[in-house]
Amino acid sequence: MVGHDDDWLHGWCILTNEEMERAVDKAREIPGWTMRSELLVLARLASQVREGGLILEIGGLRGRSTVAMALCTMARVFVVDSFVEGHATAMLDWLSNTQPFSHVMLWRLDSRAAVKRWRLPIDLLFVDGGHSYEEAHSDIFGFGPYVPSKGHIVVHDWGTPDVKRAATEWMEAYGWQVCEQVGDLIVLRR
Numbered sequence: 001m002v003g004h005d006d007d008w009l010h011g012w013c014i015l016t017n018e019e020m021e022r023a024v025d026k027a028r029e030i031p032g033w034t035m036r037s038e039l040l041v042l043a044r045l046a047s048q049v050r051e052g053g054l055i056l057e058i059g060g061l062r063g064r065s066t067v068a069m070a071l072c073t074m075a076r077v078f079v080v081d082s083f084v085e086g087h088a089t090a091m092l093d094w095l096s097n098t099q100p101f102s103h104v105m106l107w108r109l110d111s112r113a114a115v116k117r118w119r120l121p122i123d124l125l126f127v128d129g130g131h132s133y134e135e136a137h138s139d140i141f142g143f144g145p146y147v148p149s150k151g152h153i154v155v156h157d158w159g160t161p162d163v164k165r166a167a168t169e170w171m172e173a174y175g176w177q178v179c180e181q182v183g184d185l186i187v188l189r190r
């Protein structure tokens with residue numbers, strides 16, 4: 001674990017802890033897989049991305065984590081989701097739940113196809129899509145290079161061996177380290 005060196009970010013954070021907790025509790029009304037403590041990490045990191053910055057989430061499902069971040073940031077939030085896994089109604093729910101946010105955009109596509117077309121710098125990358133080694137590897141190694149040295153990569157399902165293997169290979173290959181671990185979520189910094 002490495003220490004936090006977030007001074008460069010603090011100027012951007014305009015929300016109090018109480019406001020972020022309220023946002024997260026609102027987001028938790030949406031069914032999903034991310035826990036309150038994990039959503040609080042995402043909300044805090046999202047709040048630190050400057051206006052005009054970019055957050056990319058892989059795997060939005062019904063919008064729980066998307067809304068937690070969207071409520072706490074003025075940055076653009078892109079979500080890549082192919083709505084697989086029999087989640088027939090998930091996209092409609094995602095669209096309905098994120099409808100109030102003009103700074104949130106959906107790219108309905110397999111992330112392995114999306115990464116081939118991606119060109120934008122990413123301030124905060126949240127990887128919570130397919131959990132096979134191949135998918136996690138593609139998401140982390142494909143989008144990771146677009147995250148600058150002061151950005152964050154957040155990986156959910158760290159307890160899933162294939163996800164952990166892909167994230168560990170990324171850290172070893174490019175010198176990223178775990179700076180925070182909450183529940184099944186890790187935050188990586190370089």
Ligand SMILES: C[S@@+](CC[C@H](N)C(=O)[O-])C[C@H]1O[C@@H](n2cnc3c(N)ncnc32)[C@H](O)[C@@H]1O
Pocket residue numbers: 031032033034058059060061062063064065066080081082083084085087090109110111112128129130131135
């Ligand atoms: C665990 S859920 C995401 C949970 C969500 N972040 C939340 O807070 O509830 C995983 C999502 O990733 C999507 N997904 C799985 N494999 C994918 C792939 N290869 N490309 C894009 N999306 C994918 C699924 O459709 C699903 O919505």
